[in-house]
Amino acid sequence: MPNRIKKELFHLPKHLHEEATRSRLISGVILDTSRRHVSLMFLMRIIDEIQSSGGDYLQLHFSDAxxxxxxxxxxxxxxxxxxxxxxxxxEILELIAYANDRDVMIIPDFDVPSHSKGWLKLVKEKFDENFYKSIVSDFDExxxxxxxNPQATMLVKHLIEEIAFVFKQDKYKGHQIFSIGGDEVPGTNxxxxxxxxxxxxISGYVEQCGYKPRMWNDSLTEVGLHALNSNVxxxxxxESMLPPEVFISNNRTLHNSNFYTLVYSPSNDNINTEAITEQINYVKAFHNSSVFCCKDNPYREVNTQDALKGTAYTFWTERGIELTDEQLLAQILPLIKNYLNISQN
Incomplete structure (x- = not known):
């Protein structure tokens, strides 16, 4: 959607805004900044590309091992x-102001209960050993x-409140999203x-802080899905424990981030333009909003009915730690542009 039209939508009454946006899919970018810290200027470049290509949000995965x-x-x-x-x-406040001016939502991504080693290490350093031991799992650090665990839950709530305060975007009041992760959690079977x-x-507390909760799909069983907060x-x-059809039949809001077509890891191996061109052509050939990564077929077309609300292109940075900012952007920006251009058509 052209940026001019997006700006006009933000000034519509709430019920008309929801009606106008219901027919189009939301397109976003999920960026891993935990494994490879990036600067404010780097994030501004990403936001510029999202804006110019008609995207909707940038989700920052700032917490991991x-x-x-x-x-x-x-x-x-x-x-x-x-x-x-x-x-x-x-810097966070400047980032929020910059994103506001460009109609890009920033989604904080605080992944719990797994992928918590980074912040648990800080807890161990700041608090006494006994407190750390009281909140960390005894089988996975x-x-x-x-x-x-009331102590663990309370600390997570405090961190959510702190994050929610600095990331708040008033222009998205009632619509801003907060990702709580929930993926790859040991023991959930x-x-x-x-x-x-x-x-x-946790998701209920996210709502108390004025955000809409979001999570990954893979640690949910069907019994768990039925009991899950309906607003998540x-x-x-x-596909891990459940195919997409189960989420659809349970009227769950879905965003597709297909592990094959909509995930990319920048690296030294892909530093030449030919590799990026190859990736662009691959996404053009195989990406479709209703193509899900399933066990029997990573390119399976699924009848999403009214459940599918958007797609997201995820960038994991563990293979790009040694790249300079410019080398990293040289791989990410063209892929964002290509993905968003496809998504808008």
Missing amino acids: EGYRLFSEILGQTLTKKNDQYLVKS GLVDYFD NFQEEYIRFINT EIVYWQ
Whole structure:
């Protein structure tokens, strides 16, 4: 959708805005900044591309095993000077203002209970050993204890509140999204009830903070899906325990981020333009909003009915740590442009 039309939609009354946007799919970019911290200027370049190509949002995956890349008074990351480890508070606020001016929603992505090693390490450094041991899983140091642990749940809530405050975009009031992760969680086959209880508590708190909760699909069983907070939207990356049809039949809001066609890892191997051209051609040939990554076929066409609300292109950066910002952008920006151009047609 052209940016001019997007701006006009934001000034419509709420019921007309929802009616006008219902017919089109939302297109976004999910960027991993935990494994490879990026600068404010880098993120602004990404936002510029999303805006110019008609996209809707940038989701920042700033917390994972390799780091927690945000200012946090709770975790002791309180520098005010720009650094190469995390975004300071003034940078986050500048990022939000920049995105506001360009009609791009910023989605904070605080992945729990798995992928928590980065911030749990900071807890271990700042608090005493006993507190750390009381909230970390006893079988995975990257997993915050989700088994009805009041201390762990309270700390996660405090962090959510801190994140929600600095990322708040008033122009998206009532619509801004907050991703709580929920993916690749050990034990969910056998302990789905405890997992869902944790997710429902956390997603409910996200709503209290004024955001709409979002999570990945892969750790949910059908029993868990039925018990899951009905307001949680699902980003479907690949079939794990449930095919997409189960989410559709349960009237779940779906966003497709196909693990084959809509995931890319920048690296030294792909530093030449031929590799990027090849990736662009691949996405052109195989990406379709209703093509899901399923066990029997990663390119399976699914009748999504009214459940599908959007798609997302995800960039994981663990293979691009040694790349310069310009080398990283040289791979990411053309792929974003290509994906969004396809999505708008």
